[in-house]
Amino acid sequence: MNDGDPNSPRRGRAQVPGSSGGARTGGVSKGAAAKGGAKVPPAGRASVGGAAAGRASVGRAGVAGSDAKSGRARVAGQGGASARATVGRASVGAGAAKSGSTRPLDVDVIENRGPAQRSAKSGQSKGAAAARAKKARRRNLILSAFALLIMITGGTVVGGAFFYDAVALPQDLPQRDQATTIFYADNKTQMAKIGTQNRTIIPSDQIPKDVKNAVVATENKEFYTDQGISYTGIMRAAWNNMTGGERQGASTITQQYAREIADLKGITYSRKLREAVLAMKLNKQYTKDQILTAYLNSVYFGRESYGIEAAAEAYFGKHAKELNVAEGMALAAMIKNPAGGPNGLSYYDATANQAPALDRFDNYIKPNMVQMKFITPDQAATLKYPEMKKYDPSDPAFQAQWGLDKPTGNVIHNVMDELYHLKDPKGNPMFPDLKTGGYRIVTTIDPAMQQAAEKYASGQTKDSPLYNQPNAVAAMVSVEPYSGRVKAYYGGPNGGDKDLAGVWRDPVLTKCGQDEPNCDLDRLQGFGRHFPASSFKIYTLGAALKDGISLNSYWDGTSPKKFPERKSPVVNAEGKTSCAGGDKSCTLLEATAESLNVPFYSLTSKIGSDKVLDFAKQAGIRYIWNLDGAEAVRYDLSKDTPKFSPELGIGQYAVTVLDHANGVATMAARGARAPVHFVEKVFKGADAVYSETFKPTQISGFKQEMADDASFALQKVLERGTGKGLQLTGRQAAAKTGTWQAATSSTDTKNNGNSNAWMVGYVAPDLSKKPQFYGLATAVWVGAKEGDSAVVKINGGNLFGSTGPGPIWKKYMDVATANMPKTKFPNQKNTGDDGRGDSQPPAAAPSADPNGAQPGGLPCLIPALCQPGQPGGQPTQPGGQPGQGNGQGNGQGNGQGGGTAVPGAPATFPTRRR
Template sequence: MRHNGEVRGPGGATPARPRRRRRRVAVFLAICTLLAGCGLVAGGYYFDSVPTPTDLKLPESTTVFYADGRTPMAKLGAQNRTIVPYDEMNDSAKQAIVAAEDRTFWTNQGIDVKGVLRAAWANVTGGQRQGASTLTQQYARVAADLRGVTYSRKLREAVIAWKLDDTYSKEEILGFYLNTVPFGRGAYGIEAAAQTFFGKTVRRDAPAAQQLTQAEAMVLCAMVKQPEADPADPQGAPGYDPARNATAKQNSIDRWNYIRDGMVKLGYLTPRQAADLAYPDTVRPVDPDAGRSDLDRPTGLVVNHVLAELRRTEPFRGKPDEVIRDGGYRIVTTVDKRVQDAAEASADIRRDSAPEAVRGQPKNWQAALVAVEPGTGRVLGYYGGDRGSGADYAGWYYDEKGQARGFGQHPPGSSFKVYDLAAAVRDGISVKQRFDSPDTKEFPASGRTRGSAAGPIRNAEHAPCQPDCALWEATVASLNVTYFELTEKLGTARVIDMARRAGVESMWETVRGNPQPQRVDLRGDPADQVAKRFSTEVGIGQYGVTVQDHANGMATFAAGGKRADAHFVRSVTKGDEEVWTEQVRQTDLGLDREAIDQLDWTLRRVRAARLDNGWDSAGKTGTWQAGQSTTQNVHTWMVGWTGALASAVWLGTTDGKPLRTRGGSYEVYGSTGAAPIWRQFMSRATEAMKLDPDRYRFREPSFPGDAPEPSPSTPAPTTSAPSPSASASATPRPTPSSPSPRPTGRPTVRPTSSPSPSPTGSPTRSRGPR
């Protein structure tokens, strides 16, 4: 029979008042007897300090979702718990738990009177301590954190249960219990258990196929008796999780049968229904990674950035992380599961899905990849390493203590020339303007002469146009001489300002006497002040930037010069309350349509940036050499965009040593290392997003006042890098700022190989970046 929509016990009737009073008298006498047995004169303390469920702050796990708001990325919190209001639960677990743990629940007064009297009598006579508890007592034990089988604990448990039963309805108490009790595998509460063991929900408004069934609920409620294996004898006393071992499964079946019999006695099932009910063999296997809370996977690094971002928002500023982790929030990230899968498949070079050029290379090879949505700044994909608890090679963030974490800064080499080019076209310098581009050239104003320690600027490659090249030709061939001259012409402040406004918020300078490059916040002082900390070599990519910042810069160009801050969080909600939502703001770089068109037109001619899936794409490779070597590279890059997606890829080594293929070759460049990762990722991601490439075509520039240039289909010169031998993957770099830790055992790495460092550093002689 039902009472207020709930199936009750046999007869279904609520006890009559006289009977209720008689029971209360019996309970009171039992408690007094137990009090006397304990030698306590007054019980006022026990009544005055009883915590009520409204006072109980249950830690509720926070769930981090992908951008679709449906696919979980990670569970956070000390306890995996998702609270579901009682009236939103289906009946399956409500009935099963009563049949399993307290068959008199709907008629008792919250206390097992006979059990309390037995405990009292045993206490008076010195007999064995007694145990059995009602559901209400079990909840009271959890609510008040009562542990052990002592008389005072039993007394306090009984008093709390009595007060609970006097204050709350049976439905409320059962709801408290089902949201509180542990079920095993770290799941607290019936909803977390349903998700953990069966991938289902107890919500009655969910589709029927997704709701926990009666038979499945009986399996879960059997586990309450012993949620985890006995650590002293895990094989002999494994509990009731049927996936743990054969003994545990038999325990589960036996108790499942016991619960089924109880449900018949209580009228929840007819004998025929019980006979037709089958024990479910659909329990999920024990996940060996369950204890990782998803934070040791690549997306664990995303969670680190999510938490860092939320700490700066008004709802969470100044509060400890436990407020977020145990607050029961729904955090929807910007990360698109389809894009993230493509990022991990391409940049995790230990996987068979990685491009052949970088797959199976030495263990010290490492890659990082970040993808950003143009116009919104949403980070759609992020791969900074294969473990969330490990080093982050794609970026950095502040942890809860305000310490900078991550190892994501790397000298960008020639990939940084995109900002030089953007600054040039913004200032009206046509990509057809010609520059003197010999293989070697002195720049006295910047201290690069044959008599200086750094020496003149040298091109790493040769182009057919030399010694007189148009800017677009020098870009495609990545001529350092041309870009050093361009940087002098523009001024370092203009180049840095363009990079900053596009999305590069930090850059690492070389400080004399300090072995580690130091982070400079480009958003702080005006560009002309910041520029004093860097030399002209900034234009050819000597100073470290993060993969995340570089990707955001590319997204700005993909959006036609409209910059948005890169971010990881779309929304935070709790129940029906919106706690926080993203604020997308755009700023304009000041690039007109012609400037953007010339930028696209030039960078789409870089051969490494060409996709074979019908998308218009633009990009730039980059390489940075080891020390004074002219043949060995530590860092390789590929950055670029389509109209719908921008990304940056870095490939290097975890120990700062030069990239060397498994075959022993040092011939690893941006075009043969990072570029294959970038192309595979961009092709797979754009395909997975199911977007129409025709909607994102590049426009042709007008080149006002200039003679016609070759059509986009005309082959363009490219850097004469050797053909791919084995290839590379990303290298870890020093910490983002001085407080940051460095990977264990990793030697210090200078910002290496190229023109002189900053004016404050000691110059080095090299051919420079590619």
């Protein structure tokens, strides 16, 4: 008798997950009982499954959840023995029935609770016990014959017809829980998997014929000809079970599947009867291939793999459609005993139990395959046991859920948030079963861009500007302008920890429910929001241009400056007391490049904070935080209309990196905003059940010409302003820096410094393409691990937008845009009114040489004697070139006078880091 023989005493049983609990008979009481209308002796009353025999009603059975334990069928009156529920053709070794034996019987056990029940300890004689055992065996034989009669006649006898009709057939073959897989935008690279069981359901055409044949040859050779049940098997099993022979389950593939979908537990005749009736109905309703496919998608193969697709990945690292005949035979062997081998692996897993695995492969499955003409004898002779992967519990192939503890774990939470809150036309959730529905979700995340984001923002590699900076952390988000697709997202190294890039509500994988306003309070109000500082000025600039203010308008830049609504004056960063060159006033263009606070505060006060906030909202800012009080107050701009002071215009209210990146993308798309999103498509099997929809909306009143002027100003930040030195390699870009000072004591000069810094920007579009191409927009934030009030040092120096996030932004953007077309921004359009500023242009100093500033004047041949502005002379250098002024200064270059620059010569700005 070989190991693969169904009659082998070593034959195990395939386990099916189910709710733990005992299967027991109910309704037992002292006295007479009706059984299908017939009187029985008063020894006790027995009913099948708690209902009178002939009146058992079975409803549609549910499928046990994945978290449930394997069920055990208890045998009343015995020593608490239990047998695992099975899905395979089950059997256990035979043994003689003894008083107090724990060997379970394949019957609905009749419980005697009357006086006739006695234990050996109470003086019951051995003869009486033997007589009762003989009587019980006789009753069981009658019961088995009755059950067999019902099944053979197809439920046409009185009582049996009712039972047949009462067993409900699901309208469609129910499918067990299966994992949902999340992919990058290439639809090839897996990002994560979520679920309760490691199962992926696949259609019939993705299961090779050789694999199907191997399973049939191994589990049920009569599958294609039987009626869903095996009559001869049932008769043999019933006789053996009643006469003390080897106990057998006699299950066909259809019965195994019926048992699983109906969640039938225990080794009892009532269960077998239900199982058999349901199997016959399945066989009548569905084709053999439909049943076999459903079975192969549900059965447990060991290694935490449910279904043939998960098994193919777990054992061979490939898809089921790629399996060959030998691999299919090896997997078919696992079904019999998927968890009974060493370390909980299959008894027939060759990596753990080689001898039984080879024996079953060579001496049972091969001969059956030849006998059924699935392969020829010559083919069988050449087939060898295939090489398998070693089992590694940490390998994603063996897990129902993985990927949440990686940087992309925060992407998954955003994906769950996005999909869970989608509604169908009736207002119901479109995806209520994200964790168990077996979806294939294709995200918008580009694998190469995500890799670059993690490389430069994590600080884990020497290429990262934050390498060996233990107190600094970063977050960054890239958004594709005009589409709103998030192309890269880094909120931290672990999706189970803080997300520093955004906020989300994920009721699928966390306890954060949809209708809980304070759900996951820390995540909504503690981690993802940061002070944007001067990087927020892109929205102030946009609002000003929309309001009709020109880049050439002049603004008072003297610092400090008092305003009526403020107790303390507004100051420019780094103690800068005026515009470049010591001038009192400068253009909005220059104030943007130099990131001067005083002009932007005045600008916000002039047009109104509400206009700046509205522009930011339309650009993509969804949430904003006021941190002035004891507790942070979060505003949802889709429904809230907070009132802020003009400090809004210089970045005093916190936003998320994700929202900021979306706002920057809107500027890149010339004022057209698309909703930011993470999901491109969702598949259920081969069908696309959801596709992204985005309709860019132009910021109201903000014309493309105004957007071109904004981009022109932001280019100057990189060319000569606070972002100088961070230009992208061979590519035009527009950007803005931002730095937030830590909340430290004004007298603690040693520990004073900055705690937050930003770099946000985008590349030039290609407007010649159809559709037009708007490149990429990225926001990078760097701050302290301890929070927004802690000082951050970079290489021992103060943190600035140009020293922390700036290098990250440049390194990342150079890589992320490497394959994008190199184009130029549209020209400046000079929109708006030059006279809308709050100051006048600085007065030009008269020239000492009447011809010096006139075209065609005589050149000065001796530079030391030349006057500023004279052809050939030395122009005054802003910021302190001594001795070359017009005599009105103090010799240190910071006087109020200055020579007139040579016409056409570019103005120079001192490098400031803000």
